[in-house]
Amino acid sequence: MDGEPLTEGIVYFVPTNGTTGPKSFAKVVNGKFSVTGEYAPVVGNHRIEIKSTDDGGLADDDEEAIARWVAEGRKRAHRVIVPPIYNQRSILTADVTADGPNEFKFELSSKRRR
Numbered sequence: 666m667d668g669e670p671l672t673e674g675i676v677y678f679v680p681t682n683g684t685t686g687p688k689s690f691a692k693v694v695n696g697k698f699s700v701t702g703e704y705a706p707v708v709g710n711h712r713i714e715i716k717s718t719d720d721g722g723l724a725d726d727d728e729e730a731i732a733r734w735v736a737e738g739r740k741r742a743h744r745v746i747v748p749p750i751y752n753q754r755s756i757l758t759a760d761v762t763a764d765g766p767n768e769f770k771f772e773l774s775s776k777r778r779r
Contacts, residue, residue, distance in 0.1 A: 666717075666747065666773045670696020674747065676771075677714040678759065684709025706761045713757035715771060717747045748775060
């Protein structure tokens, strides 16, 4: 994201353009993701959805922790949000091949909001 590795997230492979099979996903840790075996994406074209799971160190629904942080005068850490153009309205694609290597790198920008 913006030239830095996405700390936490999920990459979804959604079959498209005649590719049949289940959607698959891989957990992102420090900008890297991997999935193999029966959970790997099927061969073919996929729409890629990327979502961050980095909550900035404080869950939105943790009212007790939020109150404690406010009482201590602390500010919330910046929460990483992947723009919709990379998740529910993703323009990213990937072609998974039988022969591989299936190595994908996705450059994301927080400025793209479409």
